[in-house]
Amino acid sequence: MPHTESDIAAMLKTVGAKHLDDLIAHVPANLRASAAINLERGRTEADVVREISALAARNTGASGFASFLGAGYYRHYVPAAVRAVLARAEFATSYTPYQAEASQGTTQAIFEFQTLITQLTAMEVANASMYDGASAAAEAVLMARRMMPRRPIVALSRALWPDYRATIRTYLSALEGIEIVELPFDGATGATDLSALDRIADNRLLCVVTGYPNALGIIEPLGAIAQVTHRAGAVAISATAEGLALGLLRAPGELGVDIAVGEGQSFGLPLQFGGPGVGFMAARLTHIRQMPGRLVGQTRDRDGRRAFCLTLSTREQHIRRERATSNICTNHSLCALAVTVYLSLMGRVGLRELAERNVELAHQAAAVLEAAGIRRRFSGPFFNEFALKLANPSAALEAAERRQILAGVTLGIDYSELSDALLVSVTEMNHGDEFTRLAAAIAEVQ
Amino acid sequence: MASARIIGPAAVPEAASTPRRIEPVAGVPLIFELSSAGRRATDLPPRAPGERRGAEIIGAELCREDLPGFPELSEPQVIRHFLRLSQLNFSQALQFYPLGSCTMKYNPVVNDELAALAGLAQLHPATPAHLAQGALEILARMEAALAEITGMDAVSLHPAAGAQGELTGLLMVRAYHRKRGEARRKVIIPDTSHGTNPASCTLAGFDVIVAKSNRRGYLEAAEVRRLVSDDVAAMMVTNPNTLGIFEPEIQDIAAALHDRGAMLYMDGANMNALLGVAKPGHMGADVVQLNLHKTFSTPHGGGGPGAGPVAVKKHLEPFLPHPRLRRGAAGYEFDPERPDSIGRMRSFHNNFGMIVRAYAYILALGGDGLGMASRLAILGANYLRKRLEPHFPSATGEPSMHECVLSHDLEKRADVSTLEIAKRLLDFGIHPPTIYFPLVVHGALMIEPTETESKEILDSFVDAMERIYAEALNDPERVKNAPQTLPVSRVDEAAAARHPILRWEKKA
Numbered sequence: 001m002p003h004t005e006s007d008i009a010a011m012l013k014t015v016g017a018k019h020l021d022d023l024i025a026h027v028p029a030n031l032r033a034s035a036a037i038n039l040e041r042g043r044t045e046a047d048v049v050r051e052i053s054a055l056a057a058r059n060t061g062a063s064g065f066a067s068f069l070g071a072g073y074y075r076h077y078v079p080a081a082v083r084a085v086l087a088r089a090e091f092a093t094s095y096t097p098y099q100a101e102a103s104q105g106t107t108q109a110i111f112e113f114q115t116l117i118t119q120l121t122a123m124e125v126a127n128a129s130m131y132d133g134a135s136a137a138a139e140a141v142l143m144a145r146r147m148m149p150r151r152p153i154v155a156l157s158r159a160l161w162p163d164y165r166a167t168i169r170t171y172l173s174a175l176e177g178i179e180i181v182e183l184p185f186d187g188a189t190g191a192t193d194l195s196a197l198d199r200i201a202d203n204r205l206l207c208v209v210t211g212y213p214n215a216l217g218i219i220e221p222l223g224a225i226a227q228v229t230h231r232a233g234a235v236a237i238s239a240t241a242e243g244l245a246l247g248l249l250r251a252p253g254e255l256g257v258d259i260a261v262g263e264g265q266s267f268g269l270p271l272q273f274g275g276p277g278v279g280f281m282a283a284r285l286t287h288i289r290q291m292p293g294r295l296v297g298q299t300r301d302r303d304g305r306r307a308f309c310l311t312l313s314t315r316e317q318h319i320r321r322e323r324a325t326s327n328i329c330t331n332h333s334l335c336a337l338a339v340t341v342y343l344s345l346m347g348r349v350g351l352r353e354l355a356e357r358n359v360e361l362a363h364q365a366a367a368v369l370e371a372a373g374i375r376r377r378f379s380g381p382f383f384n385e386f387a388l389k390l391a392n393p394s395a396a397l398e399a400a401e402r403r404q405i406l407a408g409v410t411l412g413i414d415y416s417e418l419s420d421a422l423l424v425s426v427t428e429m430n431h432g433d434e435f436t437r438l439a440a441a442i443a444e445v446q
Numbered sequence: 447m448a449s450a451r452i453i454g455p456a457a458v459p460e461a462a463s464t465p466r467r468i469e470p471v472a473g474v475p476l477i478f479e480l481s482s483a484g485r486r487a488t489d490l491p492p493r494a495p496g497e498r499r500g501a502e503i504i505g506a507e508l509c510r511e512d513l514p515g516f517p518e519l520s521e522p523q524v525i526r527h528f529l530r531l532s533q534l535n536f537s538q539a540l541q542f543y544p545l546g547s548c549t550m551k552y553n554p555v556v557n558d559e560l561a562a563l564a565g566l567a568q569l570h571p572a573t574p575a576h577l578a579q580g581a582l583e584i585l586a587r588m589e590a591a592l593a594e595i596t597g598m599d600a601v602s603l604h605p606a607a608g609a610q611g612e613l614t615g616l617l618m619v620r621a622y623h624r625k626r627g628e629a630r631r632k633v634i635i636p637d638t639s640h641g642t643n644p645a646s647c648t649l650a651g652f653d654v655i656v657a658k659s660n661r662r663g664y665l666e667a668a669e670v671r672r673l674v675s676d677d678v679a680a681m682m683v684t685n686p687n688t689l690g691i692f693e694p695e696i697q698d699i700a701a702a703l704h705d706r707g708a709m710l711y712m713d714g715a716n717m718n719a720l721l722g723v724a725k726p727g728h729m730g731a732d733v734v735q736l737n738l739h740k741t742f743s744t745p746h747g748g749g750g751p752g753a754g755p756v757a758v759k760k761h762l763e764p765f766l767p768h769p770r771l772r773r774g775a776a777g778y779e780f781d782p783e784r785p786d787s788i789g790r791m792r793s794f795h796n797n798f799g800m801i802v803r804a805y806a807y808i809l810a811l812g813g814d815g816l817g818m819a820s821r822l823a824i825l826g827a828n829y830l831r832k833r834l835e836p837h838f839p840s841a842t843g844e845p846s847m848h849e850c851v852l853s854h855d856l857e858k859r860a861d862v863s864t865l866e867i868a869k870r871l872l873d874f875g876i877h878p879p880t881i882y883f884p885l886v887v888h889g890a891l892m893i894e895p896t897e898t899e900s901k902e903i904l905d906s907f908v909d910a911m912e913r914i915y916a917e918a919l920n921d922p923e924r925v926k927n928a929p930q931t932l933p934v935s936r937v938d939e940a941a942a943a944r945h946p947i948l949r950w951e952k953k954a
Contacts, residue, residue: 001822002900008822011829011901020821023828024723026845027692031724035817037595042812045556052806055584056565061577069570072793079488081525087558089539090532095548096749098880100937101929102872104473105535106748109528112477115949119515125948128749131606134793142649163793166768170789171613174620174651219508241793248500250510263793272561273581274571274794275606276751288946294749299942301934302927305473311942317609317645318883322654327645330607330739334747337528344477344524345487348516356500357490363503381504401574409572428490 070425122253123282130279133263138171190378226256248355268342278335292326546892549740582778597727598757611735611754667698700730722817
């Protein structure tokens with residue numbers, strides 16, 4: 001704080017007070033009397049660094065392990081250029097670009113983000129970002145409800161990420177006239193059971209939310225799901241936790257999806273113990289008025305130059321208050337900037353190559369495991385994550401940990417029927433030697 | 447003083463007295479327009495001989511053909527592009543940024559370094575708890591610190607932003623009443639509230655009743671008594687309110703609500719006025735959300751990420767969202783069994799990166815330092831209010847806390863609007879205050895200087911405002927044509943909404 005004692009004295013004099021506490025004398029005395037904050041005295045910067053570094057060092061799982069952890073958050077290389085841009089205080093310490101003339105950097109970057117997301121998803125419009133993939137999925141369901149307010153049934157694929165399903169349930173919990181059903185997955189392939197969807201595809205169906213790839217690692221037959229959904233006149237929603245998959249897989253928009261949401265963490269954001277990531281949401285232009293969140297549009301300044309600004313804000317809380325499409329205000333703008341820089345660096349060829357590399361390495365890993373007698377739990381196609389069928393997944397995790405390997409995430413925690421399954425994620429951060437070590441560790445206890 | 451040169455009126459060239467004719471020039475091209483087929487910034491190791499490509503492995507029918515329109519650039523181009531864009535922004539680090547209700551205080555740079563420590567940045571959220579005890583301890587200490595600061599009993603760090611914290615809190619209120627067999631369908635909101643409050647109510651399934659603040663700009667307990675009923679679940683109160691006034695009857699309001707079984711939800715967006723001054727818990731709040739990117743100095747990021755922890759009294763603790771931290775036999779862990787929880791609001795735990803930064807801030811300031819931060823923020827707002835009084839009188843006669851809301855007579859005297867004043871401030875290198883809010887004040891200027899800014903900066907702001915006032919009377923066109931020194935002149939927002947162009951498209 002910059003105030004010298006003489007500054008404070010001069011300022012107090014101007015406002016006609018003697019002491020700082022005179023300025024809060026109108027706050028009820030009983031509140032002031034008990035307001036002191038009983039925390040330690042302030043520390044020097046060096047001390048703070050020492051303290052937090054010591055805490056960081058106790059997170060032994062952050063380094064020194066070969067890691068196959070994924071399940072919705074993925075280990076990818078973050079190019080230094082992404083961090084360099086994010087470190088710019090001009091981006092990091094500005095706020096929501098209400099003053100367009102003083103925010104052309106932020107607004108143009110958001111416009112580029114919106115464009116990249118529409119290209120990635122093959123949709124027509126994308127917003128400026130949501131908090132994360134799960135809340136974006138919940139907002140997509142709410143958006144679908146605005147599109148067809150009278151339909152009650154929200155169908156969630158059971159193979160949609162458990163966190164996403166749980167978040168959708170919370171967001172819908174206060175709304176009346178909604179019924180959530182879960183679509184089972186095929187126990188053999190790991191894909192959403194199309195016949196179950198077929199049975200509920202009627203004029204009561206509001207929307208269907210499918211993971212793409214799903215929480216079991218499987219690349220869903222999204223086109224077929226969208227087709228059945230549309231036959232019922234309902235809204236097809238895809239949710240992608242591993243954004244990189246969209247660099248290779250057919251785009252949700254190509255497959256008939258109406259709202260494509262997902263998590264952008266794979267695109268240049270550190271794992272950071274699960275947040276902040278960034279949600280994205282893309283849709284068809286016809287539904288733009290029902291979309292939640294900020295949108296940046298292109299326009300002109302008084303001198304005819306191209307300029308950008310927040311637009312269509314009559315959908316939003318600060319204008320429409322209780323009739324807004326969402327309560328979202330602050331979103332994850334800086335994380336969206338990371339995604340924009342990352343995708344610009346990877347580019348048209350690089351992103352696809354990286355996605356292919358992930359497929360190649362994951363399939364190499366699956367082959368090495370299979371050679372050691374460890375089989376996949378599901379037969380469906382996968383991107384960079386797959387489930388293993390194990391007699392005792394917990395024992396496998398422990399055996400692997402002894403060998404400095406984080407082998408994956410047990411699916412039994414969220415799926416009682418999958419107590420035999422371990423979800424393994426493989427990215428460009430893994431290499432062949434780790435696959436052999438993983439196979440050896442698991443084989444030891446199976 | 448160097449600062450006077452940074453934002454002083456000298457920044458505006460005299461030649462700008464009549465509208466400059468600026469020929470349309472290309473600004474920074476879009477990243478897509480810089481693209482050149484075949485150019486690239488990254489490389490991967492080559493495949494082994496005979497190795498199949500990913501697309502062949504999973505089958506071409508599952509794969510897209512291309513990423514049409516995606517940029518193709520070199521790394522230097524990408525860096526230059528985004529650094530050039532950065533230079534088109536105003537930011538707290540470079541400019542005075544007194545955006546009311548947003549608490550644009552300095553974001554200590556060391557905190558970004560700390561969040562980037564490998565042990566924190568490279569920690570996967572699914573890491574087994576015994577290998578992540580340092581991170582869990584940070585969360586536990588942060589929960590405890592926020593409980594102490596707010597005078598509440600329990601804290602969840604789960605929500606991603608203030609608005610999500612609001613929704614979380616309201617859903618907990620709803621769950622609490624339901625558990626007791628009460629439907630309670632209404633929430634009272636003052637006419638001065640932030641727009642997120644009513645929007646959150648709708649999402650939480652509540653109908654909104656609007657309470658009127660009195661002529662002096664605050665809520666009377668009598669008004670709350672008049673509105674509260676057995677159908678009211680809660681009242682949402684921002685304290686200090688959006689006029690920057692500490693709600694003097696807040697304890698009576700809490701009592702009025704509690705008497706009828708309703709709760710007090712306190713919107714903690716303006717917590718920067720209250721550190722060591724008054725604790726929401728002692729005012730009678732049952733639940734309060736905090737905005738770490740405001741009060742606790744995490745970067746605003748051009749619109750997030752923030753973090754919106756909720757703090758509650760004991761009776762609401764069982765309803766806190768998943769996942770909830772607890773101390774187990776072997777250390778910290780997440781509690782898997784909480785039957786009354788409202789559930790989760792997002793994936794994984796919380797915006798950990800923001801929590802680390804906020805924790806570092808709390809450690810650096812300590813209890814006393816936090817108290818001083820609020821006092822200096824209050825001093826700054828009152829100083830500006832006093833000095834600006836001759837031409838920009840306060841919208842209220844009540845004492846100001848950390849921000850002041852001012853009005854002016856330029857619309858009547860010179861047909862110059864608040865928006866035009868705001869745009870003219872940009873020419874002085876100052877980010878404008880929040881304008882036209884709260885809605886109860888005509889042409890409002892809502893100014894929150896924060897404890898970050900020195901007396902010199904505040905003085906130059908006053909100089910700029912005075913000069914604009916004089917200009918508005920003597921040379922209104924100069925104000926109406928602002929800004930003239932920025933990368934773009936006045937942006938046509940109406941045209942953007944009339945003909946939405948929301949993405950770049952390749953020319954056919």
